[in-house]
Amino acid sequence: MPEGHTLRRLAIDLTAAFGGEVVAVSSPQGRFAADAAQVDRTELVGADSAGKHLFLEFAGERFVHIHLGLIGKLDVRRGTAPPPQGAVRLRLASPDAYADLRGATRCDLVDGARVREVVAQLGPDPLRPDADPDRAWARIAKSERSIGDLLMDQAVLAGVGNVYRAEVLFRHRVDPQRPGRTLQKKQWQAIWDDLVLLMAEGVRLNRIDTVRPEHTPEAMGRPPRVDDHGGEVYVYRRTGMECHVCGSVVRTQDLKGRNLFWCPRCQPTFRSRSRSAP
Structure with missing residues (x-):
């Protein structure tokens, strides 16, 4: 299972690739299609992590909550998005970058209250400046x-x-x-x-x-x-x-x-x- 540094690195890379941009959000696999449609063509404010949880914040205090589990993988790439291959649960795409999520145990659209609830249940994260x-x-x-x-x-x-x-x-x-x-x-x-x-x-x-x-x-x-x-x-x-x-x-x-x-x-x-x- 990826450790906390992997999720923090993903948060940094996702923010660098999409932060402040209007992105296309889709679910080629179909399992996240209804939720993806709610944030499709909206601004991705940025990404953050807490422990092994990843949060993608969209305009309107909407968040995609991701937990990779044992086999999940999220690839962030530069360039034009090619046709999806395999079971891509979530795809983010802009004119010059794309990211594909596969195999995650969790991929949910949640509100800010739920994000705060998840974080409150965790112990302190050595990578967070607010950790005690x-x-x-x-x-x-x-x-x-x-x-x-x-x-x-x-x-x-x-x-x-x-x-x-x-x-x-x-x-x-x-x-x-x-x-x-x-x-x-x-x-x-x-x-x-x-x-x-x-x-x-x-x-x-x-x-x-x-x-x-x-x-x-x-x-x-x-x-x-x-x-x-x-x-x-x-x-x-x-x-x-x-x-x-x-x-x-x-x-x-x-x-x-x-x-x-x-x-x-x-x-x-x-x-x-x-x-x-x-």
């Missing part, structure tokens, strides 16, 4: 659930997926199975601050890179990562490979239906003890 990390901390600090589980809960923290979850915990040497309530606030703040930087870099590069300068392929004299997700990482999808930092074997196991990746030496098992004051 203390909202997430209030839940983490009281939870018996593992921090690895909490980071993937969009009601706790919005936009973080499996890659950023695995990588930020590695970077801070945190056992993914550690109960949230055992973290100190300064540890959470460091994780949050790192997510803000890493995800902003993901928006800029349109891929996830999480290794520090001393662990890049060039610095270590190792081959670059070959993976369809792209980017250099420490543990994500590196099961059975040597850790770039300590040489131990990276492990994986199932956690709430998703693969969890970690290094047992760099992220040693948390041993319960009395928690220091935050």
